[in-house]
Every structure is written in C-alpha cells, then in structure tokens.
Amino acid sequence: MTYELPDLPYDYDALEPHIDSRIMELHHDKHHQGYVDGANAARDALEGMRDSEDFGDIKSVKRALAFHLSGHVNHTIFWENMHPDGGGEPGGELADHIEADFGSFEAFKSEFAAAAGGVEGSGWGLLCHDAASDELIIAAAENHQNQTPQATTPILVCDVWEHAYYLQYENNRGEYVDNFFEVIDWDDVAQRFEQCHGNTI
The missing domain is CATH 1.10.287.990 (Fe,Mn superoxide dismutase (SOD) domain)
Incomplete structure (x- = not known):
C-alpha cells in the first residue's frame, strides 16, 4: 500500500470567485x-x-x-x-451540536475564523470531534499537526498556508477565511460528524 493523490471532486475553477x-x-x-x-x-x-x-x-x-x-x-x-454549491449554514444534528457547544452558529464562525486567522506562520483552522468529551472543539494547527489535541478527529478544515490563498488574497488571510465559508459543503461536514459522534475514549 502507498498513499495516493485523490482526484479533486470538482474542476479547478469550480470554486471561483472565492478560490481561483x-x-x-x-x-x-x-x-x-x-x-x-x-x-x-x-x-x-x-x-x-x-x-x-x-x-x-x-x-x-x-x-x-x-x-x-x-x-x-x-x-x-x-x-x-468544499463544493461549488456550498455555503450557508448547517442543519440537523450538526447544527444542534454547534449551537450547544459554541452558543450559536455565528459564535462558532467567529471562533473558527479567529483560530484560523491567528495561526502563527503556516497551518490550519480545524473543527474537530473530541472523543474525550463527545463534543465539538475548534483547534489551530501549526504546520499540519503541531498543537492539535489528541483524541480529536477533524471534520472541517481550512488551509491557511500561504499557498492556499496568496495568489488571490495576498496577505489578507482574514478575507480568504471569510470566503472559505462561502464554499463549505455542510453535508460533507455533517457526514463526518455522524461517523464520529458517540465514539468516545
């Protein structure tokens, strides 16, 4: 077995104008x-x-x-x-848990944007399922893995390495993160949450 590059699930230009x-x-x-x-x-x-x-x-x-x-x-x-028809807000059980764990969708969005925007250097903003509490938590990873809590599974990730946005947004990471929310496929995030929810350590 070797690791392989997966195909993109859409064309290169499918997420424009948010990501070119x-x-x-x-x-x-x-x-x-x-x-x-x-x-x-x-x-x-x-x-x-x-x-x-x-x-x-x-x-x-x-x-x-x-x-x-x-x-x-x-x-x-x-x-x-991400999906060309993404954006908006989640529904169903995922929405309920976001509200329970963060207070509201807007509160979640603010914390996620702050975590992603505040990464020192290169890294990721992540919404994770925490198997220690069976709750959702937001993490900020430096590089790809540093400072990510153990026993967590990422269900939503935003790449904030400069190669993810600099050609289009230059040094305005915050604008890029705001536009990332316009392409989030909440159905995919909900499916990942369903696979994790209830699994605890």
Missing part, C-alpha cells in the same frame, strides 16, 4: 502531491530500518511521516469539505 482556478491547480497538483510523496518516502525509510534493524535515524523519519501524512490527510478532507 490557478490556486486550486497548484495547490492540488503540486503541494498535495508533495505531501503524498513525502509520506511514501518516510514509509519506505521505515521499512528499510525494519529490514536492517538500524533505527538510528528514526526520530527524523517519524517527524517526516507525521508532517507529510498529516498534510495528505488534511488536504484530502479540505477538498471534500
């Missing part, structure tokens, strides 16, 4: 592919260590696997979290 086609093309074909390649290289290195029983470089290889595999997973969720 050139960003989507470079982001998916170049950046995401790079994380897939890096994850596979780390797997190969680990297999070589197991065969040779020489684990002298295991710290750097494990660090590389965590970085690249998390980048692959986050991006895979990111593409599926």
Whole structure:
C-alpha cells in the first residue's frame, strides 16, 4: 500500500470567485502531491530500518511521516469539505451540536475564523470531534499537526498556508477565511460528524 493523490471532486475553477482556478491547480497538483510523496518516502525509510534493524535515524523519519501524512490527510478532507454549491449554514444534528457547544452558529464562525486567522506562520483552522468529551472543539494547527489535541478527529478544515490563498488574497488571510465559508459543503461536514459522534475514549 502507498498513499495516493485523490482526484479533486470538482474542476479547478469550480470554486471561483472565492478560490481561483490557478490556486486550486497548484495547490492540488503540486503541494498535495508533495505531501503524498513525502509520506511514501518516510514509509519506505521505515521499512528499510525494519529490514536492517538500524533505527538510528528514526526520530527524523517519524517527524517526516507525521508532517507529510498529516498534510495528505488534511488536504484530502479540505477538498471534500468544499463544493461549488456550498455555503450557508448547517442543519440537523450538526447544527444542534454547534449551537450547544459554541452558543450559536455565528459564535462558532467567529471562533473558527479567529483560530484560523491567528495561526502563527503556516497551518490550519480545524473543527474537530473530541472523543474525550463527545463534543465539538475548534483547534489551530501549526504546520499540519503541531498543537492539535489528541483524541480529536477533524471534520472541517481550512488551509491557511500561504499557498492556499496568496495568489488571490495576498496577505489578507482574514478575507480568504471569510470566503472559505462561502464554499463549505455542510453535508460533507455533517457526514463526518455522524461517523464520529458517540465514539468516545
């Protein structure tokens, strides 16, 4: 088994004007592919260590696997979290839990935007299911994995690495995050929530 780059579930230009086609093309074909390649290289290195029983470089290889595999997973969720007909607000059980856990959808949106906008350097804003409490929490990850709480599963992710927005929004990350809400596929987020809700540690 090797990691593979998933196809985009829509055309490069499908999310315009909120995210333009050139960003989507470079982001998916170049950046995401790079994380897939890096994850596979780390797997190969680990297999070589197991065969040779020489684990002298295991710290750097494990660090590389965590970085690249998390980048692959986050991006895979990111593409599926968006849809040309997205936006608006969630409904059903997901909406109920957002209101219960954050007070209101607007309160959730404000906290999520603040977390994503406040990432130092490169990273992600994430809405996660917390298996320790069976609640929704918002996290801000530096790079792809740093500072993400354990026992959480991301169900909505917003990429705030500069390659996700700079060609279109330049240094205005806040405007990009606001426009991300215009393409969120809440059906996808709800499905991810349903798979997690009730699973606790």
